[in-house]
Amino acid sequence: xxxxxxxxxxxxxxxxxxxxxxxxxxxxxxxxxxxxxxxxxxxxxxxxxxxxxxxxxxxxxxxxxxxxxxxxxxxxxxxxxxxxxxxxxxxxxxxxxxxxxxxxxxxxxxxxxxxxxxxxxx
Amino acid sequence: xxxxxxxxxxxxxxxxxxxxxxxxxxxxxxxxxxxxxxxxxxxxxxxxxxxxxxxxxxxxxxxxxxxxxxxxxxxxxxxxxxxxxxxxxxxxxxxxxxxxxxxxx
Numbered sequence: 001x002x003x004x005x006x007x008x009x010x011x012x013x014x015x016x017x018x019x020x021x022x023x024x025x026x027x028x029x030x031x032x033x034x035x036x037x038x039x040x041x042x043x044x045x046x047x048x049x050x051x052x053x054x055x056x057x058x059x060x061x062x063x064x065x066x067x068x069x070x071x072x073x074x075x076x077x078x079x080x081x082x083x084x085x086x087x088x089x090x091x092x093x094x095x096x097x098x099x100x101x102x103x104x105x106x107x108x109x110x111x112x113x114x115x116x117x118x119x120x121x122x
Numbered sequence: 123x124x125x126x127x128x129x130x131x132x133x134x135x136x137x138x139x140x141x142x143x144x145x146x147x148x149x150x151x152x153x154x155x156x157x158x159x160x161x162x163x164x165x166x167x168x169x170x171x172x173x174x175x176x177x178x179x180x181x182x183x184x185x186x187x188x189x190x191x192x193x194x195x196x197x198x199x200x201x202x203x204x205x206x207x208x209x210x211x212x213x214x215x216x217x218x219x220x221x222x223x224x225x226x227x
Contacts, residue, residue, distance in 0.1 A: 037217075047166065047209055049217040062216065064123075096165055106213045108156035110177070112165035 002026040004097045004113035011119050012091075018084040018118055022097030023077070027111075030055045030075040035100035037109065038071065038082045040093040043117075048093075052105050053080055060105045087120045094118075124149050124212050128220030135225060139200045143223045145193045145210035154214040157186055157195045160222075161206045169208075170195065200225070 008020035022036070029036060037052035051061040053071040061069050065084070073080040084091060094117050098109035125148040135141050145155065153173040158166035168177045170186040173193060183198040197204055205227060210220040 039217075046221045047211075047219040049219070060216065098165075101171070106154075106216055108168060108171045108211060108213055109158075109166075109217075110168050110171075112167075115165050 002099060002111040004099065004111060006095060006097050006113045006116040008116065008118070010117060011121065012087055013122050014088055014120055015086055018082070018087050018091065018095075018120075020082045020095055020097075020116065020118070021079050022081070022113060023079050024099075025078070027099070029073060029078050029080065032056075033103055035060075035103065035105045035107070036073070036080045037098050037100055038069075039096045039098055039109070039112075040091075041096070041115075042090075042093045050082065050084070052100055054103070054105070089120050092118065092120045124151060124215050124218050126210055126212055126218050126220040128210055128223055130223060131221065132224045132226065134227065135200050136227065137200055137202060141197050141200055141225060143195045143208055143210075143225075145195075145220045147191045147193070147212055147214075149214075150191065151212045151214035153188065154212060155186075155188070155193045156211045156213065157184075158209045158211065159204075159206050160209065166209060197225075 003025045035052040038050040053059040068085045070083040094115040096115045097113045099111040101110040127146045157170040160166045174186040207224045
């Protein structure tokens with residue numbers, strides 16, 4: 001059974017960088033069968049895709065984040081990570097990591113982590 | 123950017139009702155549409171992909187269809203477990219989600 005687990009600080013100060021890691025079990029990121037992505041959801045609102053990455057390090061990002069997003073992968077630890085720079089209160093959200101269902105970056109998400117709430121506040 | 127317009131935003135229904143949620147794409151997305159169910163405090167669960175293909179383990183009372191640029195999710199007979207929020211997602215160009223439909227009693 002594929003499982004994903006987000007980890008990282010639950011509170012980030014304004015204008016600092018949000019950093020989260022997703023640890024994958026039950027599948028190998030380096031198998032090359034899937035892209036791996038991040039999706040966020042402000043409390044009580046809708047879902048927004050942030051970006052996705054392949055085991056090679058090839059990444060695609062949502063242009064609406066205006067270059068603030070960086071996703072990296074560590075195949076030795078079977079993890080991938082999200083960095084979001086210059087955060088503001090608008091970046092307060094539940095952050096989910098998820099598996100893209102194929103080796104094509106634009107596909108649906110078939111497995112999700114439980115999500116982690118990150119609040120931006122001084 | 124491809125925008126997904128989902129309606130209604132809230133739907134009041136009863137157990138046993140047939141309910142339909144719609145999602146309209148701002149551009150042609152072919153069959154590349156998925157539906158997710160999200161219960162309070164939980165991550166989304168994949169229900170349907172490629173417009174009408176049920177994910178493994180999803181009850182057959184759920185179905186998906188398309189007519190032109192309008193996509194629909196139908197629950198044929200609403201069960202207590204189905205009261206949740208539903209999101210559509212296009213994946214023709216990157217991924218964009220609809221705003222969600224809350225199905226409530």
